[in-house]
Amino acid sequence: MRTYRSLAAAALAVLGLTLSACGASTPGAEVTTSGSGSSNAATAASVADLGGMDKLVEAAKAEGQLNVIALPRDWANYGAVIDAFKAKYGITVNEQSPDASSKEEIAAADANKGTDKAPDVFDLGTNIALTSTDYFAPYKVEQWDKIPADNKEATGLWVNDYTGVMVVGYNKTKFGEITSLDQLTDPKFAGTVALNGKPAEAGAAFNGFMLANLANGGTFDDGTAGLDYFKKLNEAKTLNLTDVTPGTIEAGEHGVVFDWSYNMVPVATSLKAQGVDWATFLPKDIAVGSYYNQAINKDAPNPAAARLWQEFLYSAEAQNLWAEGGALPVLASEFEGEFSEAAKAAVPKVSDLQSPTTEQADAMTKFLQDNWDSAIS
Amino acid sequence: MSNPSTVARAVRNLRDGAATLPFFGYLAVFLFLPTVIVILGAFRTRDGVFTLEPMSRLLQPATLQIFLTTSWLSLASALIGAVVGGAAAYALSLTSITSTTRRVFTAVCSVLAQFGGVMLAFSFIAVLGKNGNLTRLLADAFHVVIPGDFLASVPGLIVVYSYFQIPLMVIVFLPAVDGLRVEWRDATANLGGSSLTYWARVAAPILAPSFLGCLLLLFANAFSAYATAAALISQRNIIVPMAIEGAIRNENNAGMDAYAQALATGMILVVALVMGGYTLIQRRASRWHR
Numbered sequence: 001m002r003t004y005r006s007l008a009a010a011a012l013a014v015l016g017l018t019l020s021a022c023g024a025s026t027p028g029a030e031v032t033t034s035g036s037g038s039s040n041a042a043t044a045a046s047v048a049d050l051g052g053m054d055k056l057v058e059a060a061k062a063e064g065q066l067n068v069i070a071l072p073r074d075w076a077n078y079g080a081v082i083d084a085f086k087a088k089y090g091i092t093v094n095e096q097s098p099d100a101s102s103k104e105e106i107a108a109a110d111a112n113k114g115t116d117k118a119p120d121v122f123d124l125g126t127n128i129a130l131t132s133t134d135y136f137a138p139y140k141v142e143q144w145d146k147i148p149a150d151n152k153e154a155t156g157l158w159v160n161d162y163t164g165v166m167v168v169g170y171n172k173t174k175f176g177e178i179t180s181l182d183q184l185t186d187p188k189f190a191g192t193v194a195l196n197g198k199p200a201e202a203g204a205a206f207n208g209f210m211l212a213n214l215a216n217g218g219t220f221d222d223g224t225a226g227l228d229y230f231k232k233l234n235e236a237k238t239l240n241l242t243d244v245t246p247g248t249i250e251a252g253e254h255g256v257v258f259d260w261s262y263n264m265v266p267v268a269t270s271l272k273a274q275g276v277d278w279a280t281f282l283p284k285d286i287a288v289g290s291y292y293n294q295a296i297n298k299d300a301p302n303p304a305a306a307r308l309w310q311e312f313l314y315s316a317e318a319q320n321l322w323a324e325g326g327a328l329p330v331l332a333s334e335f336e337g338e339f340s341e342a343a344k345a346a347v348p349k350v351s352d353l354q355s356p357t358t359e360q361a362d363a364m365t366k367f368l369q370d371n372w373d374s375a376i377s
Numbered sequence: 378m379s380n381p382s383t384v385a386r387a388v389r390n391l392r393d394g395a396a397t398l399p400f401f402g403y404l405a406v407f408l409f410l411p412t413v414i415v416i417l418g419a420f421r422t423r424d425g426v427f428t429l430e431p432m433s434r435l436l437q438p439a440t441l442q443i444f445l446t447t448s449w450l451s452l453a454s455a456l457i458g459a460v461v462g463g464a465a466a467y468a469l470s471l472t473s474i475t476s477t478t479r480r481v482f483t484a485v486c487s488v489l490a491q492f493g494g495v496m497l498a499f500s501f502i503a504v505l506g507k508n509g510n511l512t513r514l515l516a517d518a519f520h521v522v523i524p525g526d527f528l529a530s531v532p533g534l535i536v537v538y539s540y541f542q543i544p545l546m547v548i549v550f551l552p553a554v555d556g557l558r559v560e561w562r563d564a565t566a567n568l569g570g571s572s573l574t575y576w577a578r579v580a581a582p583i584l585a586p587s588f589l590g591c592l593l594l595l596f597a598n599a600f601s602a603y604a605t606a607a608a609l610i611s612q613r614n615i616i617v618p619m620a621i622e623g624a625i626r627n628e629n630n631a632g633m634d635a636y637a638q639a640l641a642t643g644m645i646l647v648v649a650l651v652m653g654g655y656t657l658i659q660r661r662a663s664r665w666h667r
Contacts, residue, residue: 102628131631241612365629
């Protein structure tokens with residue numbers, strides 16, 4: 001039956017049997033186990049364990065492959081980061097399931113365990129990172145000491161990599177300047193205001209909800225104000241409940257979106273070419289953020305390449321690329337002096353980044369699970 | 378007991394049974410095994426300890442509401458499909474088996490009955506969506522305004538689902554109405570019965586079991602449909618299959634896998650209940666058979 005098939009297809013996709021998304025595998029490059037470096041690489045907790053950076057590069061080049069997962073090319077400038085890594089080391093990067101959720105990254109590691117299709121590295125939201133530490137290999141990058149203690153797991157299981165700031169991006173050419181969230185009930189915004197996903201399920205949408213909640217007088221412990229606000233938008237018929245992609249924004253379906261600063265930079269760039277001014281605003285200067293986390297799969301098929309990728313991400317070069325994409329990399333203050341003009345312009349200026357604690361986030365997720373669907377139906 | 382004929386019969390039974398092995402093997406792997414995995418998963422924590430927590434979550438108001446919406450959507454679209462499709466199948470049964478009309482019509486229905494998912498969603502968006510052709514035409518010519526979020530609402534989904542339910546009914550119900558014989562109608566008339574008598578006392582009892590069977594098939598078809606609704610509605614979980622997908626994908630709460638399996642178990646329960654009810658009705662409806 002068709003419908004069973006589609007459910008089954010969804011289930012298979014979720015199980016990480018991603019047959020299509022294994023990007024640029026070079027023909028015949030069936031990597032099973034690579035050179036002798038791998039065995040030490042798989043247990044190496046720092047470059048020193050391998051006898052220095054040159055040895056790590058050598059081992060990674062011998063593997064010649066890196067599997068990354070859930071990294072959309074237009075998310076935090078990841079496309080440029082991946083290309084720079086390829087160019088620098090001549091290693092093939094297989095980009096699997098770019099639109100997968102953090103949860104699905106772990107599911108893919110489970111489903112493909114022991115094969116050369118398993119992801120080598122993860123980029124995870126906080127909740128999944130904290131609950132999946134069994135999957136990680138501890139590793140401390142060369143810049144380890146420069147990363148603040150609050151931004152890393154002490155043994156190196158996971159490390160904060162970058163955060164965005166939740167902003168409201170909008171089509172200024174069409175709607176004029178937006179200065180307050182209250183304006184979004186205006187009929188001129190009919191069916192065009194959106195969150196990026198379901199707030200009880202997706203990090204970007206959850207934080208978008210948090211921003212609206214704080215701006216309307218709510219707190220990290222009480223989401224009623226945010227819920228009332230989205231009820232109001234829904235009643236005013238301005239809330240749009242379809243998922244946001246760069247495509248839906250370009251097609252004009254979404255004119256106002258709550259999203260990460262680093263998702264708005266590529267949108268603004270591509271709309272500028274069409275003569276549209278895509279602006280962002282921060283209601284009441286509230287900066288809501290939530291760091292993503294880097295971790296290495298302990299069953300990585302390419303353990304050396306995984307560690308080299310980690311080293312690369314915390315180098316000035318990759319941190320600069322993230323900043324150019326509108327993200328705030330964890331070592332921004334460290335490398336600020338080396339940033340390009342583009343990075344200096346795009347990096348969010350944040351004095352006071354607000355994030356909910358794990359307990360607050362869990363309670364708020366529960367609140368949204370219980371109330372979101374009924375509030376906006 | 379070992380006279381040759383019994384032995385021969387036993388051998389024959391075995392041989393006939395062996396022929397069905399591939400079928401049962403297939404069922405075991407693709408139906409029975411996943412069902413067992415899902416049901417076991419619904420009662421276990423991530424560490425494999427027995428728990429009732431996920432199943433107890435099925436009784437939360439929000440989850441009950443999702444089941445209610447799904448059931449109501451499935452029932453409404455199944456009823457529309459059964460009534461309209463049933464009438465169309467009857468009309469079609471009056472044409473000759475070899476007529477072109479009938480061939481074309483059944484071919485079209487076979488295709489449309491399988492038309493679903495993103496394709497179906499997109500074709501409706503193009504016709505009835507915010508900027509759909511029909512939406513614009515109705516607004517310009519008749520000042521009838523289709524709300525922009527119509528397709529993302531339950532009534533909208535009922536309309537979309539009917540699009541594949543009606544042709545499916547035609548396909549599955551046609552053999553039953555084809556079985557109605559002209560002689561029965563003549564016999565009723567000869568015995569002084571009106572057209573109404575014929576339908577009430579002859580055709581309805583004969584058709585009832587298979588009509589109910591088709592209605593059940595349509596219900597299950599809508600109940601498990603996922604891709605169409607997911608393409609039309611992305612930010613609310615209003616039906617069970619979408620709630621399952623949401624639970625599997627959830628990145629704010631990693632402990633949702635068991636809940637997804639509890640939801641699937643709930644779906645199995647609903648279909649089992651419907652099947653049970655159907656068996657009872659079937660038994661009543663076909664009493665005259667015995």
